[in-house]
Amino acid sequence: MSDKAFLVDTSKCQGCRACQVACKQWNGLPGEKTTFFEGTEYTNPANLSAITWNHVKFFPLDRSNPSKPVWTIMHKKCYHCKEANCLAVCPEKAISKVDGWTIIDQSKCIGCGACENECVYAVPQVSQVRHTNDVGQNIVLKDKSHKCNACTLNKREIPACVNTCPSGALLFGNRLELLKQAKSRVAELKKEFPRASLYGEKEFGGLRVLTILRDRPAKFGLPIGSEAQPIQGAKAESIKDIYSLLAMFTFGLPSLKKVAYNVSKSLASSRKA
Numbered sequence: 001m002s003d004k005a006f007l008v009d010t011s012k013c014q015g016c017r018a019c020q021v022a023c024k025q026w027n028g029l030p031g032e033k034t035t036f037f038e039g040t041e042y043t044n045p046a047n048l049s050a051i052t053w054n055h056v057k058f059f060p061l062d063r064s065n066p067s068k069p070v071w072t073i074m075h076k077k078c079y080h081c082k083e084a085n086c087l088a089v090c091p092e093k094a095i096s097k098v099d100g101w102t103i104i105d106q107s108k109c110i111g112c113g114a115c116e117n118e119c120v121y122a123v124p125q126v127s128q129v130r131h132t133n134d135v136g137q138n139i140v141l142k143d144k145s146h147k148c149n150a151c152t153l154n155k156r157e158i159p160a161c162v163n164t165c166p167s168g169a170l171l172f173g174n175r176l177e178l179l180k181q182a183k184s185r186v187a188e189l190k191k192e193f194p195r196a197s198l199y200g201e202k203e204f205g206g207l208r209v210l211t212i213l214r215d216r217p218a219k220f221g222l223p224i225g226s227e228a229q230p231i232q233g234a235k236a237e238s239i240k241d242i243y244s245l246l247a248m249f250t251f252g253l254p255s256l257k258k259v260a261y262n263v264s265k266s267l268a269s270s271r272k273a
Contacts, residue, residue, distance in 0.1 A: 002099035005175035006150075006162065007182055008075045009212040011189055012169035015042065015073040017056050019161035019170060023077075026151065026160035028133020029053065029140065050127035050146040053077060054161055059220060070193075070214060075161070075170060078102060078123045078148040082205035083230040086115035086124055091243045091261050094145075100208060101150040110254045111143035112261035114239075118231055120223045123147050143254065150208070175208070182210050189214055203228035238268040 023029065032045040032052055040046075041058035048055055054077035062070040084102045087095040094108035095115060104115070104124065115124040124147040131140035139153075140146060151159040162172040171178060182198050189196035193214040199222055200207035217224050243264035250256035 002101070003175050004100065004150075004172065004208070005178050006159070006209045007171040007173075007178040007212070008209060009169045009171075009182075009185060010072050010074045011185075011212060011214055012167045013056070013073040013075060014167050014169070015056055015058060016166065018164045018166060019075050020052075020055050022160040022164040023054050023148075024052075026156070027053070027139055027154055028131075028135065028137065030129075030131050048076065048123055048125065048147070050125040050144075051129070051131065051140055053146070053148040062215075072214060072220065074211065074220060076121075077161070077209065078150075079121055079200065079204070080148075080150065080208035081203070081230075082207070084204065085118040085120070085231045088231050088233070088236045089114040089118045089239065091240055091247070091264070092257070098152060101152055103149055103152060104145050104147065106141050106144040106146070109144045110257040110261065111145065112258045113145075114261060114265075115145050120227060143258075175206075175210075178210055182212055185212055204230055235268070238271065239264050242267050 024031070029051050032049065034045045036044075041060060043056070043058045045052055045055060054075060057074045057076050059072040059074070062072070080100070080102045084095070087097070087102060091112065091114060092108045092110055094105045094110070096103060096105065111126045113126050116126055124145045126145050127140050127142055129140060130138070130142040133139045156163075158172055162170045171181075179201060186196050186198050189212070195215045197213050197216055198210065199213060199217045200210040203224070211222075213220060239261075243261055246260035246264055247257060250260050
């Protein structure tokens, strides 16, 4: 298993969006149809999607210290949780771990949206479009779930987003080494920002994307504590058990499999109630 990880240092991000553009270029992803700065502050597009696998999120300017306002800008993509909810709930086993990364196999995906519903980070998304890139790869398939694959599809030694970052806000390397580096950086930041923190060391068993923050994670909408724990196995298994029965009547058709999953989820909820 790979011991690699990403390190995002929000104290160094300058909001240039080079990572966002590099991901699009390397994977041949289409652009989003957006309105002018449709997200918070200058965030555009507003959220991740099936055709935007990483983006730069701008948070409102913090003026709590009038003499030194702070503007936090954060690179966001799939966190590649060690204990990923999306993997646990997928009824077709279309999501698996590949060298430690959480990867979706579109050939198995039925577009049921289970991963989309259970990811607290709102990362995987079922595509409404089909897109073929410049070299003929069907990089985006309609009615299939997509997200960051850590450049394991179009393989490269250093992921495109990291390779292009001009400010050192994105790093890629050994996770343990990055953890040491991150903790040292947080200790340094605490001298000026007492609530500085590191996110991702333990959430969901440990994330493959570690994030350095100048404040507490909750301020940036990142789940902590009980909200950052893996889904209960009993819930996921109950849905899967019902689905395994209903799937026998779908004739292998993805559209019917999607219906079967939604019915399974509804029945499992009724059984619990």
